[in-house]
Amino acid sequence: MTTEVVRLTDVRKTYGSRRNSVTALDGVTIGFPRASFTAVMGPSGSGKSTFLHCAAGLDRPTSGSVQLEDEELATLSEVALTKLRRDRVGFVFQAFNLLPAFSVQDNVTLPLRLAGKRASRESVDRVLAQVGLSDRRKHLPGELSGGQQQRVAIARALITRPAVMFADEPTGALDTRTAREVLNLLRASVDQVGQTIVMVTHDPVAASHADRVVFLADGRLVGELLRPSAEAVAERMTHLGAWADEQHAGVR
Template identity: 65%
Template sequence: MTRADTPPAVELSRVTKRYGGGEQAVTALDRLDAVFPSGTFTAVMGPSGSGKSTLLHCAAGLDRPTEGAVTIDGTSVTGLSERALTRLRRARVGFVFQAFNLVAALTAAQNVALPLRLAGRRPAAGEVTAMLAEVGLADRAGHRPSELSGGQQQRVAIARALVTRPAVLFADEPTGALDAASGRDVLRLLRESVDRHGQTVVMVTHDPFAAAHADRVLFLADGRVVDELSGPAGAPEIAVRTARLEAGVPS
């Protein structure tokens, strides 16, 4: 549960991101403001080209905005060197992607331990096993990705993202490559990480059912937040808002 005196996990203030220059310049984000409070689950939706992925990349420190400010866990990203930004991401940011991005040659346990080792920290005894147990895969610790189903691989990816106890976990279409049952398992894990551990989750998705697991939904169009649903919202209501947005109908 987030508290009023807790600073947001991530804040974007008048963020603009342009690619290219002159007449060929493309504005992916246009003076966008967004706050992601600690301990909340936010879904980000919008038509193709609306700026969803660019928002995620700027908010996570994977890309730098052309203008505006990004703050992650109280630290301004503006002006950080690449080395300092890399350290910040390793310590305070987790990632889950549609394609899993596990290292094929490593076991599930070794994949989960990887962020700790990259940060120069040896995992404590039982730390990795405990994370795998949280996602229901303690008995698969020695299996490589090729020996796991897609849903199991994504659960390993979630354990890997959470092992550092990051300030925020970014999920980019985390159920996009999964069957319905596996997708439900992944969404349940993300929801539980918020409810049980106060994790902050920001998820880009096109799926109204996935978005219905969030505390709120932000709708993007033309690089700006143009609509928002706060509080529990069902997939049908989210689908209607999405359809209106794609049709260019004002909210």
């Protein structure tokens, strides 16, 4: 039986006071198996970002449980939670968030240095080869294309060998061809080295690289597709948008 790396159980997240509260997540239960690639989709305001932030330990849910391997995140102090994110979670965002004065190699090894650890030459060589940047280690981010910069960000996320990588619109700032190259790289990290990836995206083509697409609407999980095609994802999103509009109309 495949081990779940991350497990959310009845997770709720509300913002604001009791009289003016907004429910961003409404009883979400889902698990992410090891060496799997899951895309998370939904209409604007469906709770995708809140979902990612709670699953990754960047935000604490109002109620419910979030487990990363053997750790219950709700029981951890802020210091312990910060250490867990640094050591066991990788992050890739739409903005590359690279330090412009640091070389590719120094950007990649930054998480280890912040943890007071020394990056071995072997580990640096491994991740740079994995993302196809072995010959760019001394370059500065400004000397790279957007796709290459995102590859550096992916290498930085992989250097600690994280239990899970969370990607938030990782191809949103890239052209179609470059986006496909980055998505193929993420797919390969799952298939070849057993990485677990959870990716929030609005793009059906990006989602089609995943093993599974789960759909959020109004803070609730409302369906999933296995082995998705871009066409099937786009069709589901069309219906989901209409459903969300009807739900809001009913509320009014």
